[in-house]
Amino acid sequence: MTDEQNMLRDSAERYLRENYEFASRQNAVDSGKALDIEHWRAFSDMGWTAMTAPENADGFGFGLADIVPVIELFGYYLVREPLLESAVLAGGVIAAGSEAARALYLPGIIDGSIIATIPQRDSTPLTLQAIDGEDRLQGDLQFVPSGGTASHVLAPIQHDHEKHWAMIDLSQQGASRVAYKTHDGRHGAHITVDLLYDDGCIVLSGTDADAATQALYARAMLVAAAEGVGAMQGALDSTVEYTRQREQFGQSLSSFQALQHRMAEMLIQTELARSLVLAACRAWDTQADNASTLALAAKAKVDAAARSVTQEAIQMHGGIATTNEYKVGHYFKRMALLESWPQHRDALIAEFIQRRQG
């Protein structure tokens, strides 16, 4: 790790430890606000929104593998602001986009004035067609994660046989949403678009857009997988700590071998997932031949591992973990949602099989 990476990781660790403890996170959730604006400002002040932005756009130019430790912390502290979606995922597509789009959107992503999110991988693209002499952009994006939090959604558009990616400003007339709270303390939305088309929203088109789709969702899998490793670590640490303190039958729960072995298995699964995620991020950064396959594998591994690790965490804590005021169950909930992001696990496995055969 370079000094810059260490600094970034350390600053993230310090900030989240001091300002993002579980109780204050829950206060923010209970306030009903989609996002804590002070956290959001702090994130961009500390440069987190610029982690992966190109250096010629005032970013740090880090690859995914460089920021895995930071992403893990987001999982560990259950960060609910869509920083990774906005800065790393949408920001990544914009950075690969046209000069105009970069100039229009990247500064906002970096200074935090734009909060972008992206839709599910199998979302139906918006359509662009002439209606009564007007070019209209229309469509629905269902179940957009952090769609209730975002200022913009990066959306796919299908026009004739060409694909585009566009930044849709959700505050404009013709963009509407039905927002809802999600089980992980975030705010999702169904987004409906029916607006007069202005080509200023286009980020990239044609073969560039196809490549961007591929890259976007591979990166989405890797980011979610890295977050999952952090969440598993959080669930494991909490279980170890809790079983040490909790006494039954006159001794600490952690002294029972039946539980020790299960905690060892939690560690095994967490470390296996961590190794694969790191390797897959490195493969992605270096554009290795097997990068896409490894991204699928990493996400699928984390999904399976996180399911068992977070379930085991609840089981070993006992009743306390089934309450909403106790932290460990929130890892379980976050991972349950990430399992279908950006696409459900069975689809990832099917694609993995296809790639192995092709």
Place this chain on the structure above:
Amino acid sequence: MTDYQIFRKSVKDFLGEALTPELRRAGELTTSVFSEFSAALAWQKKLHAQGWIAPDWPSEFGGPGWDIQQRSIFQEECKLANAPSVVMMGIQMLGPMLMHYGTEEQKQYYLPRMLSGADIWCQGYSEPGAGSDLASLKTTAVRDGDNYVVNGTKIWTSMAHHANQIFCLVRTDKAVKPQAGISFLLIDLESPGITITPIVSLDGQVEQCQVFFDAVKVPCANLVGAENDGWSVAKSLLEFERGGHNFTIDVKKQLRKIHSQAKLTPWGEKTRAADPVFQHRLAEAEIDALALEHTELRIKGAVEAGGNPGALSSLVKVVGTELGQRLNELSIDLVGPAAAPQCLEALDPNHKGDTPVPEHALTAMAEYINNRAATIYGGTAEIQRTIIAKKVLGL
């Protein structure tokens, strides 16, 4: 080509030449850790002549002086070329320990004989009453002049029926706490008073033995390390047994075999390779294999940077062996009823003539049956999880 590619090619070239069809056949028919003994010995002699018999040894003791990457390439190429496995208890386990704890005389006498195959070693640790709780072992060695007199029995002694030497943990002091009264002895299996009884394993083959010691005289010069210090000597060796193995290579070979088994197993008009249920199970296993591979690489990277794998070698042992067993299940599920015939004759590499099952089905069941031992030997999966719980999680 990079240096490693050149190295890989030199290994491939050597294997292409040195591996006779008979030796390859012995490799193909290997259904456990061990290959048929005469083939294993013949292969050991060829590797010895080439100077490659002890990849992990430092060059001053006869190793080839390879780095970690080269050793892993060598292991991988041997495995994928179906080379027989060499009986490894001497070179992989006892050798490094003698280099560390042995006397000058012991090193000079035993190490070269280990390399050449003049001595075949087996390991005498477990006893009928001392398995996972090894420190409770009861075989005694009592000093009598320049000798120890050894009484007791060792069990699960792999290859004892082919070996001429055994390294043993014996009790030299009963008065102290169990770990403190154990010594490490090298014993010539030709010594009077030794009886070796083969044990037939579930698959019908013999790999394990029980060894009985009845007033066996062992020269005191055969003590390794200090008297009563055998436990720490053995512990260093156990970590070697766990950490030295590359499970990814085994798993890759198993996966390759499963792919070919699937393509050869009919499924309606097609083969099982086209069966989505099978494909799904295989994909899940392949993803876990990737996770294992990159965990081993992570550990290797840490070791290269001067770190100690420590308890992570326990993690890899658990995952590697359990995944191996899962792949065995995939294999027999693929092969189905063709895995039923026992095929003891056909599994002998010297067998000529017909076999009762198609080639691709020949080893599946024997491997499945035999490999239940993988999560038992070298520290059971339970012991490994206990080590992880204690050493990593601090429980």
